[in-house]
Amino acid sequence: MKPHLRTSAEGVDYRDLNGNGVMDPYEDPRLSPAERTEDLLGRLSTEEKVGLMFQTVIEIGPDGELLETPGAISKSPTSEVVLSKHLNHFNVHAMRTARDGARWNNNLQRLAEQTPHGIPVTISTDPRHAFVENTGVAFSAGPFSQWPEPMGLAAIDDIDLIRRFADTARQEYLAVGIRAALHPQIDLPTEARWGRQAQTFGYDADRVSEITAAYLQGFQGDELGPQSVSCTTKHFPGGGPQLDGEDAHFPYGREQVYPGGRFEEHLKPFVEAISRGTAGIMPYYGMPVGLVRNGEPIAEVGFGYSRQIITDLLREELGYDGVVVTDWELVNDNHVGDQVLPARAWGVEHLSPIxxxxxxxxxxxxxFGGEECVELLQELVASGEVSAERLDASVRRILLVKFRLGLFDDPFVDEDEAERIVGAAAFREQGFRAQAESVTVLENREGTLPLFAGPRPRVYAEGLHEGALQDRADAVSRPEDADLAIVRIGAPFDARDDLFLERWFHQGSLEFPPGLVVRLKRIAEQCPLVLVVNLDRPGILTPFVPFAAALAVDFGSSDEAVLAALSGRIRPRGTLPVEIPRSMDAVRRSRTDVPGDTPDPLYPLRTGLTLP
Known part of the structure; x- marks a missing residue:
């Protein structure tokens, strides 16, 4: 029997969350989420209401135990933030196994039962079903089924597949107690240098809108309920038009610009998300510069700080009444070890945290995302600067999501079921097939592809793990001894490591170093070269085209999936969800907010060859 589980005088099973022996209305599973929300709202102390308005990172302890010390990223022991600060929304990072995740959820929910009204915890996550490992953006799959990055799903361009992916991820999240997805990321990556486009679905606003609808359907269903994972759609009103492609996590990337006047186009997928009932929306860090809308200049402050964007546009014009959660750390600087990342208070850097x-x-x-400074909000309420009514408006929205998810009735999960569901063979097979199908073939000269159709070849390989070719070819150590060379490389970027998180972001030039081009050309002079480029950004492939016998790109695929695609065992069907520019000069000449604006692209939108 779970703690606090009782049967009322009317024979109704309920969780006695406040321990008073009575089934209060907020504990009554027969009432609507709205009715239960209003009852609980009237019972909460100011401290409990304030705690609901923060969402921060806490980490999983060894073997799924609660971590009672600050972690690598998390700032405070778990008991402190739950019992003393009354927080109950947490973003989870590393998860070693499904059992660890499920056990941690259950331990966390039992801790939450000790709070005055037993408000259950909502566990959230950034994307964690693909390949990118970046604490500020996404996590590689680990125990979960592994799929291509969202850009790879967009390359396949199959709405039903995207819905199936979202449903699979929903099932795996539910199994470990994750009830909130800090995605989809539906920004239009119109600046080719921007470092966050792997998690987007390309820049075709109409297609991204259709993908958004399918994604939300897979996670949330027709409406939010006990089998749903709530989605926070981001980054409103579109984070793609970053000046020079620099990311707004960092002070040098704070500006968003619209030289082509395409603000409304970037807004379009969010209109679809709102119509599909997204539970949450997250504004981006970016600060619009020179933006005028309906004849009114938009204040040059980060979008989360802008009343014109959040209240006038999102709330009133678009009619959104769900939860708006800020991106992480807009209030305080983030100190991790000996590194610091300034608060993303763009345009209001001069203001104090309060x-x-x-x-x-x-x-x-x-x-407030990434914060736990409850004392600041308590001070604002105590001084009268923030009214009780203003506090209640946000708390009502937040509680309503918890009630609709069914967390108050049963937030616990089964550890054995978690191990059975997460990373199940059927899910992994679907993910592997999607990885292979998302591979996009751009050049195939003289029938180089499909590979391995004839006698067992001698292959020189780079960028493949040892043993990847053992069932298909004989590995040789020199190109001159090979019948074929297969080389995997990543898109170029400028390495940076001054600010916290910076080294994980791929930013800067899209040009490959000349030494690499020369070296690959020499390989191609010895034997046919099959070049596969992982495109987390659209690198300038122009130098490789004259000498590559075959050229393909992937958006998150294992070596085995790439080889399955290039051999035709699983036919690749990817087409480019963004264009590949011809040169960096073309990138610099393009308008930041305009899709497909680089002159004479090397490979236009939706380029992709089929194999014979």
Missing amino acids: ERMRMLLDAGVDQ
Whole structure:
């Protein structure tokens, strides 16, 4: 029997969350989420309401235990943030096994039962079903089934497949207690240098809108319920038009610009998300510069700070009444070890943390991402600068999502079921097939592809793990001894490591180093070269075209999936969801907010060859 489980005088099973022996309305599973929300709202202390308005990172302890010390990223022991600060929304990072995740969820929910009203915890996550490992963006799959990055799903361009992926991810999340997805990321990556486009679905606004609808359907269903994972769609009103492609996590990337006047196009997928009932929306860090909408200049402050964007546009014009959660750390600087990342208070850097918080609330946000500074909000309420009514408006939205998800009735999961569901063979097979199908073939000269159709070849390989070719070819150590060369490389970027998180972001030039081009050309002079490039950004492939016998790109695929595609065992059907520019000069000449604006692209949108 789970703790606090009782049967009322009317014969109704319920969780006695406040331990008073009575089935209070918020504990009554027969009432609607709205009715239960209103009852609980009237019972909460200011401290409990304040705690609901923060979402931060806590980490899993060894073997799924609670971590009672600060972690690698998390700032405080778990018991402190749950019992003393009354937080109950947490973003989970590393998860070693499904059993660890499930056990941790259950331990965390039991801890939450000790709070005055037993409010259950909502566990959230950034994307974790693909390949990118970046603490500020996404996590590689680990125990979960592994699929291509969202850009790879967009390359396949199959709406039903995207819905199936989202449903699979939903099942795996549910199994370990994750009830909130901090995705989809539906920004249009119109600046080719931007470092966050692997998690987008390309820049065709109409197609991204259709993908958004399918994605939300797979995670949330027709409406939010006990079998749903709530989605926070990001980054409103579109994070793609970053000046020079620099990311707004960092001070040098704070500006978003619209030289082509295409603000409304970037907004379009969010209109679809709102119509499909996304539970949450996250504004981006970016600060619009020179943006005028309906004849009114938009304030040059980060989108989360902008009342014009959050209240006037999102709330009033678009009619959104769900939860608005800020991106991480808009209030305080983030100190990790000996590195620091300034608060993303773009345009309001001069304000104090408490002044920033007040401005965010005035803009219309409900929840502070990556923060646990409850004392600042308590001070604003105590001083009368934030009214009880303003507090209640946000808390009502936040509680309603918890009730609709069924967390108050049963937040626990089965550890054995978690191991059975997460990474199940059928899910892994679907993910592997999608990895292979998303491979996009751009050049295939003289029938180089499909590979391995004839006698067992001698192959020189780079970028493949040892043993990847053992069932298909004989490995040789020199190109001159090979019948064929297969080389996998990543898209280029400028290595940076001054600010916290910076080294994980691929930013800067899209040009490959000349030494690499020369070396690959020499390989191609010895034997036919099959070049596969992982495109987390659209690198300038122009130098390789004259000498590559075959050229393909992937958006998150294992070596085995790439070889399955290039051999034709699983036919690749990827087409480019963004264009590949011909040169960096073309990138610099393009308008930041305009899709497909580089002159004379090397490979236009939706380029992709089929294999014979």
